[in-house]
Amino acid sequence: MITFPKDFLWGAATSAPQTEGAALLDGKSPSTWDKWFEMEPELFFDGVGPNDTSNVYVQYKEDIALMKKMSMNSYRTSIAWTRLLPDGKTLNPKAVAFYRDYFEEMIKQGIEPIINLFHFDMPWWLMEKGGWEARESVDHFAFYAKTAFEQFGDIVKKWATFNEPLVHIECGYMGDAHYPKVHDFKRAIQVGYHTLLAHAAAVKAYKESSQNDGEIGIILNLSPVYAKSEEPADQEARHKADLIYIRSFVDTVVHGYFPQEFIDLLEENQLLPETQAGDRTIFEENTVDFLGVNYYQPLRVQAVENPRFPAQSPGDFARYYDWPEKRINPHRGWEIYPEGMYDIAMRLKKDYYNIPWYVSENGMGVEGEEQFLDAQGVIQDDYRIAFLEDHLAMLAKAMQEGSQCFGYHMWTFVDCWSWLNAYKNRYGFYRLNREQNYARSDKASSYWMKQVIEQSGFEYGGHL
Template sequence: MNKYQLPQDSKLRSPEFVFGVATSSYQIEGGVMEGGRTPSIWDTFCKKPGAVDNGDSGDVACDHYHLWKQDIEMIQGLGVDAYRLSIAWPRILPRDGEVNPEGLAFYEQIIDECHARGLKVFVTLYHWDLPQYLEDKGGWLNRETAYKFAEYADVVSRHFGNKVDVYTTLNEPFVSAFLGYRWGEHAPGIKGEKEGFLASHHLMLGHGLAMPVLRKNAPKSKHGVVFNASPGYALTPADQGAADYADAENYQWFIDPVLKGEYPQLVLDKRADVVPMILEGDLDIISAPVDYIGINYYSRNLVHFDEQGDVKKVIPEGAECTYIGWEIYPQGLRDLMIRLNERYDNLPPIYITENGAAGNDEITQNKVNDEQRVRYFQSHLEALDEALKAGVRIDGYFAWSLMDNFEWAFGYCQRFGIVHVDYNTQQRTLKQSAIAYRNMLIERAEEHNNG
């Protein structure tokens, strides 16, 4: 398939619909000791024996810190409308209260280059790389970190203002709270049920505190927050309660306080032993109006109750999975969009801010035939089209990821990119999925230009 096929009557063909690619700072930048940057929790975590596969780290990653200009040229060549990136907090505030002009200048040149090439810029303020000096004071277990986040948001948005088209406060608070502070699989590697839920509340409080700051400093930009969501499905009719709880803890715990001003009762009841102290006024802060929400979708949660009554995920026999064992289930994207539309009366426009698949991608004769990923994107774009036709407002779609990169605790063994990276030479090679994406977008642009 040399391009993705969009239905003739699809809103995905509209020039107003935003197509983009996405990355994050620690996953691609490298240059961890350059430009005035100080360590993040990921620099520290990567040094722990056994924490990351192969002992990998983001020290060099894709060397985007030095290769940013050619990377943006490559992005423009894909024909996308927008680039979603994240800013490294420790590049901007290397020490508590100290602003680093060199860090701001690094991102300013990227933003300016994107705009010069006709690309919209979506900036995420927090994609998990908390400054280590804040972790030393308790990190997201310390309520003060929420206020420090608002200060950081103020520094960034005062500097860039409306130059950033779309601001995102947090990327996937579920992951930073639960994988980082509940299960210990991500930085900072803390394990504890109470800790995970406490971190989640402080993250959401940080989001809420930052929203009015962002609006004041960048009144013409859009402002919102990004959640990962895997819709729950019952293995048998008797397991519907498991599916309902999976949804409640997986994403409603994070979205409900923003859009409903409350935490889901299912979780409050089931996990009363670990629910954090929620101070009066906290939910009013967290539920500040947002212009959009981003949804990162990869797969579904097919679940059942085990013998202890706990919710367990299963992969159905015979299901097609990606290289890392995630079930490919495009219908879940359509179902998720419809469920969100039904649950929230005030649902703002949605961007699909991440969607993609990991492969065991190899170069053969200067080509990467990632046939499974090509089918993955095609089927998920079709599912997105179905959601649009069902009446859900979705304003954009971002492929994850622009290029292979540091995949957190899995190091470099997982390749999510539509562009292959040779980590020895930093050579970038467009995979078949990138070529199909580019060809689709070129065709869409030609349709629009031809009237």
């Protein structure tokens, strides 16, 4: 029997831009996603843009009733900056009314809201000023955070500043998956620096708020880094990848400073960002209370044969290694490695003073999931249940060894819109049928998880 504490937080996670819809209604201004879809709709799977997501702006009470049906006791979503402060300055009363009712309804049904401030949805008015490349973005974000704390801090007691900041940095400034589709390592580093400074400024705003009797953290995608071999060159590649993808974030938000090795690596490659006097103090004085950890698959690396110098991308420090023994999700193409969950937990215990944390995302995406629909209209997602069992078994093992994990949230509750991929890959406990007035229907995993929550554990047959 795999068991968890009675007060463990069980739930699911999503974001405002991936669920709310109503992208330009009731005073909301456009984000980069809204404008990008307007400019290049052909890039979006099936032509589905951010206005046509899961209709949560209308159906949130229905979803919360389903959460209660599943016995969930917590839920993570985000606030749309563009809805709360459409021009960055002026409070939108319709947004305040919507979010207050949304969060209060959760509380009324015994579900704790964990609320994130930024989930890749940069306001267009700020993008036109340079987005996270512009130093002024730090002050704009701090003001937005302060406003959110003032308006909802009496309801919300667990806050996060950013979800996966690595993603908007890497996908927007070293790739084409996010706007503005820039390929420039130095600009990406500057975006990363301002993002982390904005995070620290938001933590500062929370501490100075009159509604500061809760906790504030950040949500990071921590894919443990494994080397191809014990050879020195492969180990050096692993070390540098770990510095870039893991320690540059975790050291900064937990310890309050960037790793010196990371600074040295940037300096050697002429990649240091522009900073200002006083920045160091902001980082040092505004560390997090907890971490949210998103884990889907590990990062496997090997040495680079002909690296460029100075480096022009992270690929000049380490390149991807395709481990021939990996288990694979055949419906998505991602590696399934539950042991990574345990390794993350142990590292947080050892290197980050066993900081309290929770699994803020973990899950299994499946394309063409309707093929598993039975005669009763239920998706028989046994593959997802097996995925959950294996990862929860590894999590329980880590907790038995002293890791301070306080919750588990699966991505996601109801199938949600996913950036350029729309509804191509389904992750939810509940199926969304957009063609039938956004109807929600059960998946077998929702029944399984309800039982796990109610008995604080499950009988594990073992898949590992």
